[in-house]
Amino acid sequence: MPETAALTNPLREGIRLRRTPDPCSMVIFGASGDLTRRKLIPALFYLSREGMLAPGFSVVGCARTPNTEEAFRREMAGAVKKFLQLTTESDAFVEAFGKTLHYVADDFGDPKAYAMLKGVLERLDQERGTSGNRLFYLATPPSFFPVIVQHLGGAGLAKPQVPGKTWTHIIIEKPFGQSLESARDLNRVVTGDFSENQIYRIDHYLGKETVQNLLVFRFANGVFEPFWNRRYIDHVQITVAEELGVENRGSYYEESGLLRDMIQNHVLQLLSLVAMEPPATFEATAVRDEKAKVLRSIRPMPASRVPDFVLRGQYSEGLVGGKKEIGYRSEPKVAPASNTETYAAVKLFIDNWRWADVPFYLRSGKRLPKRVSEISIQFRRVPHLLFRGSGAEGIEPNVISIRLQPNEGISLKFCAKLPGTSMQIRPVKMEFRYGESFGATPPTAYETLLLDCMLGDPTLFNRDDAVELSWEFVDPILERWKQDGGKGLAFYPAGSWGPPEADDFIERDGRQWQRL
Ligand SMILES: NC(=O)c1ccc[n+]([C@@H]2O[C@H](COP(=O)([O-])OP(=O)(O)OC[C@H]3O[C@@H](n4cnc5c(N)ncnc54)[C@H](OP(=O)(O)O)[C@@H]3O)[C@@H](O)[C@H]2O)c1
Structure with a gap:
């Protein structure tokens, strides 16, 4: 079997019978954080190795810490190996997956970050054929959820790029609010820029x-x-x-x-x-x-x-x-x-x-x-x-x-x-x-939910x-x-x-x- 071919795993046959998603770019806000390292990147790696993602699939990691693309790819490769306990046999898969990763460093409160992100996404649409489909993942402290949503809206990134042809979804991590009032406030903010059918409030259970x-x-x-x-x-x-x-x-x-x-x-x-x-x-x-x-x-x-x-x-x-x-x-x-x-x-x-x-x-x-x-x-x-x-x-x-x-x-x-x-x-x-x-x-759970x-x-x-x-x-x-x-x-x-x-x-x- 060629090293980068999908693995066969009888339980995964079931999910393989499903449609492969359209090519898309996934933006992870909080890319230097614990959730990204331990859950999101290993789940994406597995989906990619199983042939469940479209060839042009790309990840753009965003966080405050300055980092080069190369160093980010190295860190994520380390996380994949550590948390999936991979042997060196999988090195070729890890390297191939690494090429899908990109990095943008800035403060989530800075509007310039979103202009830069927009540029990166447009470039990926051209270079990797991600076709304007976007998935934003908010893996940040909850206080940033409204901030990021509003900036995405302000930068024109919240709505589908070509209505009816491309999609834009947003996954929001828990906790969704600290009380009824704050959950309502957050719902109001998020639905101000995204419509309910774009919003995916995740509960990994x-x-x-x-x-x-x-x-x-x-x-x-x-x-x-x-x-x-x-x-x-x-x-x-x-x-x-x-x-x-x-x-x-x-x-x-x-x-x-x-x-x-x-x-x-x-x-x-x-x-x-x-x-x-x-x-x-x-x-x-x-x-x-x-x-x-x-x-x-x-x-x-x-x-x-x-x-x-x-x-x-x-x-x-x-x-x-x-x-x-x-x-x-x-x-x-x-x-x-x-x-x-x-x-x-x-x-x-x-x-x-x-x-x-x-x-x-x-x-x-x-x-x-x-x-x-x-x-x-x-x-x-x-x-x-x-x-x-x-x-x-x-x-x-x-x-x-x-x-x-x-x-x-x-x-x-x-x-x-x-x-x-x-x-x-x-x-x-x-x-x-x-x-x-x-x-x-x-x-x-994260493989299932990301794919969904x-x-x-x-x-x-x-x-x-x-x-x-x-x-x-x-x-x-x-x-x-x-x-x-x-x-x-x-x-x-x-x-x-x-x-x-x-x-x-x-x-x-x-x-x-x-x-x-
Ligand atoms: N960890 C888990 O297992 C887990 C499980 C379920 C749900 N969650 C939820 O997932 C979310 C993330 O959790 P986590 O444990 O991954 O948090 P974390 O390790 O503290 O990571 C926070 C991330 O946000 C970035 N960040 C914080 N302030 C920023 C700013 N002003 N500008 C730009 N980036 C900023 C950090 O970047 P820098 O490091 O570069 O500052 C880091 O990448 C939380 O809502 C949490 O409740 C986590």
Whole structure:
């Protein structure tokens, strides 16, 4: 096989069946940043190596740091090798990919930067045949989102170059706002220069293979959907646990906290996919309408009821994987008396016919024992137990677990008879694991989402109403916490499953957190 030919990977055959996007230039604002290095460039490299990008595809990196094109290409080649753990066999691919990269250094606040960028894009249109198609990616601190959008508009870069013939899309990273008001303001600014169908608000959780498979699981199988409602489901749990602490992002986290960082976006998005009604088609508007309906149906939580439905915690010193880790308040760039939450558990209800009175328990935290994200659908117990004295009294009810990471897959826990002459019952699991069933790793979330955006498919991106609806839910909680100061903040040792109060939080309803 020639060294630069596309690789064969059975799981990627699926995405290869899709159209190849039109040739385009992708401008990454924040090209010297962590996200670009760790996620965006490796994802683009993979797409290019798989033959998923048009030959003229080009990247223009923009950041403040002065850099030469050559040095930028070298740095990005280093990132690709490091984060994809490539061997020297891939050097030819890396070198070929490097030729698609260009660099423009300037301050995002300087209008001259956009005039220069325009010139570079026009040159690429001529030289590489990118045909006027543009994808702008805002991988910058959020305070620059409005600044860049307005400058793009001012430089005449926001609208498609030839309406009806070329496209211009913009991907906006999270966080999309810090509150309902700021999210609305940002929506207003962005829609001032771009129309909604050009805007791709990214939540990388939605690009994960298992998240998409959740829709296939629910709507391509006849067997599950009839049970997917309040008659059969006792409750739903969504856990997004991280082993890492705040690392070197203390100042960001002090402003954000866990509720904004995880629950407002990733966890509420997962919730909307689990709880949505079947859309009429698998098209962006139909799917996004149903997701928005779920968010609109979440029972509002007035600030006065927050302590009954939300628990917040913060990690203190402890052992993670046998290694001693410092507490949050000792992390760099964190206030020594900080009340910022690094853990939250939320109980909510969705007020509609399908889910009336079914609790949804959401929990997420940093410095928990392991990195794991899972959705668990717990079914009601059988109405009458035949098997008394067989160990059945204490057995757990059926659970469908959708594992998003690691070891993506789906399992069903049910009861089975223990082999032997007596009637002994034990829970067993039926499991599907991506790695085992398909023999290869799925594309990363960023590969999927970048490709979708180039193909003009916004299904897995957030629409303006969904973003605002999730802030509507989160805002009163943040407001109440602000009033309370440190009151109600529970502490947990790093490496534990959250504060002891988190167990009481669910056990007072006669339920337990899933063991993950
Ligand atoms: N990192 C992740 O894993 C991750 C995951 C999900 C979402 N995100 C989101 O992605 C965005 C970027 O995150 P990040 O971690 O990559 O941030 P980062 O490492 O701090 O990078 C910020 C980038 O913005 C550039 N920049 C800042 N001020 C500038 C200015 N005045 N003019 C020109 N360039 C300027 C920096 O350039 P210089 O270095 O040259 O100053 C750098 O390239 C954030 O919104 C974040 O929330 C990140």
